[in-house]
Amino acid sequence: MLYLTKDPDSRKLRQGDQLLFFGQIDPPRNKGNPEEFDYASYLLHQGISGTAFAYSGNWKQTAHDFSRSLKQIALDYRSHLLKNIKEMGFFGDDYAVLSALVLGYQNDLSEEIRESYSISGASHVLSLSGLHIGFLYVLLEFLLSFANRNKRMIVFRQILIVLILWSFAFVTGLLPPVVRSVIMFSLIALSRLRNNRPVTLNTLAVAALFMLIYNPFYLYDISFQLSFLAVAGIVIIQPRLYQLIKTENRLLKYAWGVMSVSIAAQLSTTPILLYYFSRFSTHFLLTNIIVVPLVSGIMYLAIFTILLGFFPVIQSYFALLLKLSIRLLNGTVVFVEHLPFSSIDNIHVNKCETATLYLILLFGGCYLYTRKRKMLLGVLTGFFILILFQVEEKQRLQNIHSIVFYNNRNCPAIHLIESRETSYLFSAEKDSIQQKLSYTAGRFWKKIKLKPPQTLPSSYSASGIWRRDDLLSFGGKTICMVKDHSWNNKTADTPLPLDYLYICKGYRGKLAWLTPLFEIRKVVIDSSVSDYYREAFKKECTSLGIEFISLSEKGAYQIIL
Structure with missing residues (x-):
């Protein structure tokens, strides 16, 4: 990772430029301040083993790689689409949120909007991953539902869905979370060629295996951990949770379906969210009931709006509707953020406590499925160990003078x-x-x-x-x-x-x-x-x-x- 002084020359650089520089290359190293983020390990897990700084005059461009990698070509296409979004009249938070939802571009998100989404429990919608690819997959299944007459049509439909999913991943710059999600939904699509009820937990495991074979360091990526844990929670916990409340009312059935998915995903990700962010969003259920349908609508509307580029007049009307939808989404998030007790902050857990929380979840899930008392004993033991960790931590921080x-x-x-x-x-x-x-x-x-x-x-x-x-x-x-x-x-x-x-x-x-x-x-x-x-x-x-x-x-x- 090379840092350059901001000047007219450095601002002209673009992807593919090759540089010759003079500077000292150092291995990533933390500053050693108490409770600081482990930035050195983060860089190493991103494949960065050295950092350097080059002042103005201490570097020059020697060549440009015109062949460009697939990643660079994908990022260029994403830049082109981002430019198109601005040309449709999106600016400020409207542009930042739309870019994050549709193309996974988060650089323009302000700290205020990030904090609002975090406190309300909706920060996951700003990270383009499984939720968004799931919306696209459902849309494609619906649009191509007519191709279900014979085996050849079914094969054509599923292959076309896979190609469109990978095309979408390409225009988002082949972001790792998007690639992971596309791999998983591609496996789901292909599994439908043999069985219309795929084993999604096995599909999830195969997707994780492929990603880790390609890059083992993905295991340390926060978005990798959150996305797979959330889907695993939905696959394992949600079906049993959904059966707890039975109703014939369609509206209530839909509402409980959304709530059960949200609860399952929240349960499976809460320990690791506490470890990384020390925050629990108390109104996550309210947020997801409103935000998830809104995000799905915005995703579909955004895709149609971008595709209408050849019809500027019609596109402008869709762009106006899209802008109003995004403002409704942002307004909802800000409203939930300002509700009383919207989040509990400063909940600090270490690695051992995080592992203990997952053991409690594991034993609790096994108890729900088997009703064996020894599983309940495992839950109680886990809570006892957690209390011991907390007592030890409190004693360690007792003397702060x-x-x-x-x-x-x-x-x-x-x-x-x-x-x-x-x-x-x-x-x-x-x-x-x-x-x-x-x-x-x-x-x-x-x-x-x-x-x-x-x-x-x-x-x-x-x-x-x-x-x-x-x-x-x-x-x-x-x-x-x-x-x-x-x-x-x-x-x-x-x-x-x-x-x-x-x-x-x-x-x-x-x-x-x-x-x-x-x-x-x-x-x-x-x-x-x-x-x-x-x-x-x-x-x-x-x-x-x-x-x-x-x-x-x-x-x-x-x-x-």
Whole structure:
């Protein structure tokens, strides 16, 4: 993965360009901040084993691969369709949501719309996958239902459905979730050549097998896990769940069918959703009853609207109807988002707890099918293990009174945590400190249920904490932040004992210049310090016999008080 400086030359690059660049290639590495997302593993699972940055002037285009891969050709077709959608008059959230629903293009989705769909429990509709391919498959089965007179017509119909499904996957850029879903529905279509009631669980397993043979790293992909777990839940849980309530009323039967599918999918995906996103959407049933039919209608309407490109006048009327449908969808999602108790946040579960939740589901499902008491005992045992995990985690997070040096090269900062209600940020920056640190430390703050920290002014004194400019005392520890040369040419009768000397970007002197002023016990080298000066400070610490830690190499440094 190569990062380039934004300039006129880099903006001209297109898919297929070959570059020659000068820069250091490093393996993916996490910053080591507490509770941070494992970005290094994520990149490796995406097939990226090295990252680099090239400044302007340090790279040039050497050639262009005109042969282009199938993936590149598919992405070009998708770009063309995205342009057509804009030409039909779709902009802003209307364009972003339609692009995500029909073509799987999510780059233009705003944070506000993503959050609304997430809280309401409808975020799955923004990810083009099994739900959307299922709608297309049902539509094709309906449109081609006339081809059911003899064996040859049936074969022709199913092969045509498979070809159309793969054509749709192609114009979406061959996105992995779409390819997975198309493989599964292709197998369902082909299985109908022998039996009109395919074994969908076996079909699902074969689709997963083919995908993992092609790329074993798909196993670590969130959308792969969610899509297969959701379908597995629908196949295994939904039939038994649907039989619990029997009614002859068609409307109630349809409503319960949608609800049972939604409950089954939610049950099978909730543990892994909690693990990744720490959120449970309480109104998911209400959302899906309204949103799923709306999305199906939008999918069908969008396909017909795009196909009417040769009739601009008629297309404009369909485009207007499509725009109103999308606004109704967005309005529904926002309405559910603002309902009381729309989501429960900050539910943190680790891998062991996630596995335990799935064991509870497994034993619970077996109990529903077999009614054996030992299965119920397995459910109770699972809950007991879950409680033990939670007690252990609560004890681990009991003592949060600490000092944290974060690994954030754009905002050198020290976090002084007194309690969950009170904490302070001591930073070399002056503005937007909390905002700059929210990505680095936000997950950690939520995990320990910490209220937003205060920014320490340059002069501050209270119980247990004291600051004067770059000197700080907290929890019995004395810290000095060195970010410039303001300590040069200063003298002291007696060196001030320092527990930590915090060196940040801006200081280009020597540690020996500071030893007459401070009695240094440990040096903390911030990640904002350049590679050259970091190595120089490390060598000098070694020669002076002073302990040191480099945040860019070791990650965040936390001191429990």
